[in-house]
Amino acid sequence: MQIPTVAELYAKGEKPELLYWVGCAASFDQRAQRTARALATIFTRAGIRFAILAQEESCTGDPARRAGNEFLFQMMALKNIQTLNQYGIQTIVTSCPHCFNTLKNEYPALGGQYEVWHHTQYLYRLVREGRISLKPATAEALQSVTYHDSCYLGRGNGIYDAPRDILQALQMKIVEMAHHRSRGMCCGAGGAQMWKEEEKGQTRVNIARTQEALATGSRTIAAACPFCNTMLYDGLKHAGKEEEVQVKDIAELVAEHLASDPTVGG
Amino acid sequence: MLIAQIVFIALLVIAITLFSRQVRKIRRNILLGRDEQISGNRWKRWKNVLLLAFGQKKMFRNWIPAILHLFVYLGFIIINLEILEIILDGILGTHRLFLPYIKPVYPAFISAFEVLAVLVILACSIFLIRRNILHVRRFENPEMTCWPRRDANNILIFEIILMLLFLTMNASDQALQMKHYGHYYPTGSFLITHPIAQHLQQISPGLLVGLERGSWWLHIAGVLFFLNYLPYSKHFHILLAFPNTYYASLEPKSQMPLMADIVPEVRSMMGLEADDSQSAPASPPVHFGARDVFDLSWRHLLAAYSCTECGRCTAACPANQTGKKLSPRKIMMDTRDRLEEIGRNIDMHGSFVDDGKSLLNYISEEELRACTTCQACVEECPVSISPLAIILELRRYLVMEASSTPQEWNAMFTSIENNGAPWTFPPDERGQWASRLA
16 A cells, blocks of 8 residues: 655646645654554545645644744644645545644634545544445444543534444444543643643643543543543553553544455445 | 602612713723624624523533522513512602502512522522532632632622512511501512411511511612622623623634734745735734733623633633642633723723733733643633633743743744654654555
8 A cells, every 4th residue: 555645646647535634643653653554544445545745744833823832833834725725635634633623723714725524524424425344343343432532623623423423333332431522521632731741730631531531441442633542541551551441543443343345445 | 758769769870870880990991902803693693692691501511500590590680570660669659560550460470570589599598508518619719719709608698688678578568468558559469478478467567567668678779789799799790691602702612813913924934925815914913912901802801701700611621620720710810800900000090000010910820831722611611701712812922922931842842843743753754654554
């Protein structure tokens, strides 16, 4: 499987059906790379002509903006918009809720208008339209799972159902945490917290949140954001549970359950 | 009778004059904020007013206080009809002015008010118990001492007293009717006070008249006093909840507003041509982000006056839950306190004289740094206040103007600027995950 870059297609006079906006986390973080590979596998299986920007992609500016650096945000935004517009990109799928929010909600004010999907929305569409088919339920799939709502998907953009619908399509039993959907608790990474120590407190946000997840008794914690993924994994390590319980992105779970039938979806 | 009317009218005029003077001050304070145009979507805005302010929709995220609050809210709205009669009686020197016009339904109306009065007393008593005996956690934060605590108790006790006076007035009135005394014409029996009135029969008519008139005067004087207490209290939310839900942001909660002022500068810095769609700012911003209340939008200041310190935001805040200093409610209280301070400064000097302070004397960097921008506070607020919006504006000031940034964030900024990623990975390694796919 070879993932083309937008530039390569452009050189051949072609345009991708969709741009996969990878984001910094999935580009560089080893755990989040698994999500990117899972998505690439799924897109390929569904026969979607997608491409990435590779080195032409830059940070959307989200962490700089939330920390207060609007100058840097606008610089990044204008640069990215220039790249996207130059290639005539129309449809973007991203696996990062922070990139999703910025591309979808914040770039239009600076001249960047795209149809932006979070990968959970897009994957659910593929499932619904039968463009990917899933393996019949295995014992593993029938296990219970708990889903951690990302703030930037849930409260930020009202995306609560798509990730849950996918888990249901995987025939997994969802056990909700004490705080879920619009009351979901943050993983602690948003607002540029990912790049600094937390302020003084009794405990860390990710540790408190992981306790809630562990209280469900589920062996799998499903996430839909690379930062939530990292924070929850760190929480599991802190609780000494990283062997028993796993954190996985929804895309990874889908990729694991793809039917091997090569004819499906072309 | 005439003297009573003159006293009443004088009382009414004084109360309304004082109230409107105070309201004008609050309006002036709110307009100290940055100008911001609210564009379009009137239908959506009215829908928010109907659902959130009139309909109490968000209150029902939390059932028990929602029902109790509903009693007090309905009591407040409906009892104002009764207040109308009381005021007209006071001005005209009449007694139960509306009775002859709506005689068949009059007792039903008053009975409904009485039932609501009892529910208000019940609700306020439970609220007092929750705050002072059960110590519900969200009323126990460090910002909830002294005045905020006393203010809440004052309001609850005051509402109970007003309702008790209303019931006493009706009970003694009913007792006098049973005795066919003076001008106390029969009205038909009121649901709550009629049974009580039967027990009051042995009291002398003179004393009953004293009781009836006494509670009538105390009730209306109490209402007028309460009216003038509002602008000094968090209870002002009963008025401002309505405009606040109208003017609240309609954008997705995770969307930060663009600082349009600096776009031309950034574009020219990057060697981009001027974009005609981004018209040049009329005047450069006084500050990058917000240092003081003047730099916030008038909408944020309206929100500060609309906050009733219920603390649902703080209870949902992940930073607060894990013991950090940040409390979104305190952000709103501090904004209002600073604004009030500036208001007093203007009252004293005619215009604002620099006092060497800013909103950052009230809100510490530690609080601002603890926010994860998770929007739980915005989600929870029953009247659509966004403490997050204020936090983000203050952060902008800290980073862009005060250059007060944690070292780790500076490193992150540098990395984004140089590598296009918040971590120090070179851009040409961005696609490597894909090449390792096969």
